[in-house]
Amino acid sequence: MSTPIRLGTRRSALAQAQSGHVAAALEKVTGRAVELVPITSEGDTNRASLSEIGGLGVFATRLREALLAGRCDFLVHSLKDLPTAVPEGLVIAATPRREDARDVVLTRHGAPLHELGSGSTVGTGSPRRIAQVRRRAPQAEVVDIRGNVDSRLARVASGELDAVILAAAGLSRLGTDSPLKREELGLAEWPTAPGQGSLAVETRADAPEELREALSALDDHDTRLAVTVERAILEGLDAGCQAPMAAHARVEGAEIRIRTVVYAPDGGRRIGLDVTEALNGEYIHRNGSGNGADAADGAGPMHAARELGLAVARRLLDQGAADLVPREHPDFS
Structure with a gap:
């Protein structure tokens, strides 16, 4: 053998x-x-x-x-x-x-990223995503986070964060089935790494x-x-x-x-x-x-x-x- x-x-x-x-x-x-x-x-x-x-x-x-x-x-x-x-x-x-090379926004209620207003929190540790969030949702607060996919999703589900941004490919490879609402971000306006x-x-x-x-x-x-x-x-x-x-x-x-x-x-x-x-x-x-x-x-x-x-x-x-x-x-x- x-x-x-x-x-x-x-x-x-x-x-x-x-x-x-x-x-x-x-x-x-x-x-x-x-x-x-x-x-x-x-x-x-x-x-x-x-x-x-x-x-x-x-x-x-x-x-x-x-x-x-x-x-x-x-x-x-x-x-x-x-x-x-x-x-x-x-x-x-x-x-x-x-x-899939796109990023995905995950929220509890399905509000699109650009509608997140003052007091909303968006979790991501990527400087590229941070800059993009500040352009797309300038009133939202960006929270610098680390951790695995499940822990990030849990912070949204619990209400600690209003949204997180993750790679679509990672969610697919993990087979993640989350009740959170997804917004796929188009590559023309939101190109990725x-x-x-x-x-x-x-x-x-x-x-x-x-x-x-x-x-x-x-x-x-x-x-x-x-x-x-x-x-x-x-x-x-x-x-x-x-x-x-x-x-x-x-x-x-x-x-x-x-x-x-x-x-x-x-x-x-x-x-x-x-x-x-x-x-x-x-x-x-x-x-x-x-x-x-x-x-x-x-x-x-x-x-x-x-x-x-x-x-x-x-x-x-x-x-x-x-x-x-x-x-x-x-x-x-």
Whole structure:
């Protein structure tokens, strides 16, 4: 009997659920068992605000250390929590098909977010969502919260909060069935974090070829194209994954459409771009399939997608985005 493939995962219910989906898919591909290896990340033990912790991989660093140390064979991350720089010795082997990338507002009585008035409380720990709430519901009070999905929903159900904002994909993966009322926020007016709704399957660069080939079978090409563009925008802005910015790209037929916005932390100002690029144009689909390819390979469609994202970031910076987002690598000179 073959040895199980070891999947490193955070201990949270959501992480275990999304890792379980990937494990089941890999078992179908390989015919081998996949066992979950729970790992505690800094983000699971540090209860400080996400805006205070920063975006330097608080949910990924411990997992990556375990992978490099040989304690597991591959990892599954929420892509929106993953820093844009991939450590030496590791590769993103697959990005499975993206689920719903939207945010969802959950309330007791179904009042839409924009109707929440003075005295209303909206819970979220994301600087991007905080800025968006301050634009959509300027009279409401934003409460900086942490905790798992169930604890956040409970704070609304109990009346402690009037609303919370969560990722639609997380609710779907958990199979959450809540009596709270849902308001899905459209991506045109409420774009979400780079990579939201997507998973990243990561392994060592020197992993057995058999494993890397099996993992690449889980890759969805259109998802990888889109998230490569989104994350390159974040990279080009030199901002962390908790920056008050949004980027969403989607493949539509022969085009890729990009919506990106950078917000002032107080929501008072924003800089946005809408870009459409032909997939058979200069940037995308020049060479190769891109299946399982690293976005930094230097050739092929994923390299081209990254270049497109960096070009969009430069346009944002030219319009003043650097004045709105905290830099991941501040200049101390």
